[in-house]
Amino acid sequence: MMADPMRIRATSKDGVVNVKVLMSHEMETGQRKDAAGKLVPAHFIQSVSATWQGRVVLSAQWGPAVSKNPYLEFNFKGGQKGDKIQLTWTDNKGDKRTDEATIN
Amino acid sequence: MNQTRRDVLKAGGGAGLLALLAAVGFGTPGEAVAADWNKAAFEVKTVPEAFKVLGAGTPANSADILMKAPDIAENGAVVPIGIESKIPGTESIAVLIEKNPNPFAAAFDIPAGTETTVATRVKMGETSNVYALVKANGKYFVAKKEIKVTLGGCGG
Numbered sequence: 231m232m233a234d235p236m237r238i239r240a241t242s243k244d245g246v247v248n249v250k251v252l253m254s255h256e257m258e259t260g261q262r263k264d265a266a267g268k269l270v271p272a273h274f275i276q277s278v279s280a281t282w283q284g285r286v287v288l289s290a291q292w293g294p295a296v297s298k299n300p301y302l303e304f305n306f307k308g309g310q311k312g313d314k315i316q317l318t319w320t321d322n323k324g325d326k327r328t329d330e331a332t333i334n
Numbered sequence: 335m336n337q338t339r340r341d342v343l344k345a346g347g348g349a350g351l352l353a354l355l356a357a358v359g360f361g362t363p364g365e366a367v368a369a370d371w372n373k374a375a376f377e378v379k380t381v382p383e384a385f386k387v388l389g390a391g392t393p394a395n396s397a398d399i400l401m402k403a404p405d406i407a408e409n410g411a412v413v414p415i416g417i418e419s420k421i422p423g424t425e426s427i428a429v430l431i432e433k434n435p436n437p438f439a440a441a442f443d444i445p446a447g448t449e450t451t452v453a454t455r456v457k458m459g460e461t462s463n464v465y466a467l468v469k470a471n472g473k474y475f476v477a478k479k480e481i482k483v484t485l486g487g488c489g490g
Contacts, residue, residue, distance in 0.1 A: 276371045293376040295439035295457050297412045303453040
């Protein structure tokens, strides 16, 4: 499931880029019990960063209270249609994922 | 002397060794710790403790923090939260959910050039106040909104 790429939509209007991201991740809190009554271990994204032309345009620290398949939206100035942005997440097991998208 | 180590040890307080290990990429067996992840804040059990650990003290209420979230969340597992800060010099926005087992849910660092508005979706275990904590020019401000939850979303 985390092998699924992030869905990133970045659109530029009047010099501002709106970025909407949907990530694939279980975001397990560590408090849920499975069908056998066993606690499912915590497994969640801890940090997120978005970069454009080598600059970080947003960074975040998350805990397991962020919903499964996390959604993120933000806006930054300067990106142009055709530029690329990168989104990276790192989770509490050390797994990491980066996806890139082109600004529309 | 290694600058990073010295800073980490100074900042780490009682958690000095763990912070040092985290900074160089090691965690406890079976668990990797992302460098700089604020474990202390994510593990406190109350909003006042979270404010304290974050260095926010007693943040001033601000009418310039707009929270866009439903009055009633049909599904506590997926509650949309939008926060816009109109406070000049806003550097970061954090989300805290009062009645969750661990209230500190997320924090966003906003560099210059990025608008001070973020949106995400969070889990709420039950009806609760949700706080938006803003750091602006080194000072802390807060707004809150009660969100009613009909179906809790933290576990089970």
